[in-house]
Amino acid sequence: MKSRYDNEMELEFLSRSNNEAFARITVAAFCAQLDPTIEELADIKTAVSEAVTNCIVHGYEDTEGKVKIKATLLNDEVEIEITDSGKGIEDVELARKPLYTTKASLERSGMGFTIMESFMDKVEIHSVVGIGTKVIMKKKIKKQENIEENMEENALIN
Amino acid sequence: MNSKFDEENHILYLEIAEEIDHHTTEKIRRRMDYEITRFMPRKIVFDFSNVSFMDSAGIGLLIGRYKLVKLLGGTAELINANKSILKVLEMSGILKIIPIKQAV
Ligand SMILES: Nc1ncnc2c1ncn2[C@@H]1O[C@H](COP(=O)(O)OP(=O)(O)OP(=O)(O)O)[C@@H](O)[C@H]1O
Ligand SMILES: [Mg+2]
Numbered sequence: 001m002k003s004r005y006d007n008e009m010e011l012e013f014l015s016r017s018n019n020e021a022f023a024r025i026t027v028a029a030f031c032a033q034l035d036p037t038i039e040e041l042a043d044i045k046t047a048v049s050e051a052v053t054n055c056i057v058h059g060y061e062d063t064e065g066k067v068k069i070k071a072t073l074l075n076d077e078v079e080i081e082i083t084d085s086g087k088g089i090e091d092v093e094l095a096r097k098p099l100y101t102t103k104a105s106l107e108r109s110g111m112g113f114t115i116m117e118s119f120m121d122k123v124e125i126h127s128v129v130g131i132g133t134k135v136i137m138k139k140k141i142k143k144q145e146n147i148e149e150n151m152e153e154n155a156l157i158n
Numbered sequence: 159m160n161s162k163f164d165e166e167n168h169i170l171y172l173e174i175a176e177e178i179d180h181h182t183t184e185k186i187r188r189r190m191d192y193e194i195t196r197f198m199p200r201k202i203v204f205d206f207s208n209v210s211f212m213d214s215a216g217i218g219l220l221i222g223r224y225k226l227v228k229l230l231g232g233t234a235e236l237i238n239a240n241k242s243i244l245k246v247l248e249m250s251g252i253l254k255i256i257p258i259k260q261a262v
Pocket of ligand 2: 050053054111112113214
């Protein structure tokens with residue numbers, strides 16, 4: 001019998017770079033409820049770090065504001081929403097492109113969105129200039145234990 | 159970050175011992191540039207044995223140091239990166255200019 005699993009959390013913090021580690025570790029700890037593999041957890045950590053850093057570096061630049069994270073677990077999927085009320089992105093399709101960066105002078109590589117897209121299953125970007133940016137990322141967690149359990153069950157039946 | 163200089167072969171080992179993100183890169187960058195300009199190495203080796211996390215900020219950091227060493231006539235190499243860091247490195251294409259040597 002399949003039971004539905006759900007949970008939700010929200011986090012709000014100042015756009016200071018020393019909160020980047022706090023944010024990715026907290027989200028990863030919350031997602032650990034779904035029994036992800038070490039690799040899946042590392043993927044989530046990296047994607048969250050990219051999105052949060054973008055809010056701090058590009059969204060707020062030299063100003064300070066709030067970064068909001070909402071994480072939702074539903075069955076075997078995690079959805080993470082990361083929002084800033086900063087300057088927004090003019091051309092989202094261009095921003096998504098590998099190596100595209102507006103801050104090359106600060107040694108940014110323009111790989112942030114590319115990493116989010118390849119480490120998560122789905123990445124949506126909603127942005128309005130002057131209002132802010134919201135990134136929504138989804139990832140299915142492939143349950144290792146369950147696969148093993150099912151194999152054991154199947155072995156017993158056979 | 160710790161560093162060791164092999165005087166005989168002119169190799170500078172840069173041993174990073176923290177998570178690499180936008181927050182930590184500035185301090186690491188200053189230390190590395192100081193060591194590189196001090197020793198003028200023929201080769202720098204980024205030792206990732208004690209790095210548990212790296213995001214795209216690390217790519218910018220590595221490319222920047224590579225450019226500096228190249229300007230001084232040297233090369234760069236990377237050792238002992240864990241699986242998830244390797245994934246970030248591979249995606250960025252950076253291993254074409256900074257080759258990786260695992261588990262030495
Ligand atoms: N939250 C945001 N607010 C405003 N602009 C953003 C935001 N996130 C991304 N951008 C814009 O999109 C571009 C691409 O972002 P991406 O994360 O891919 O690269 P980067 O941050 O420039 O470099 P890297 O992430 O490799 O250090 C940025 O240079 C910036 O112009
Ligand atoms: Mg970025």
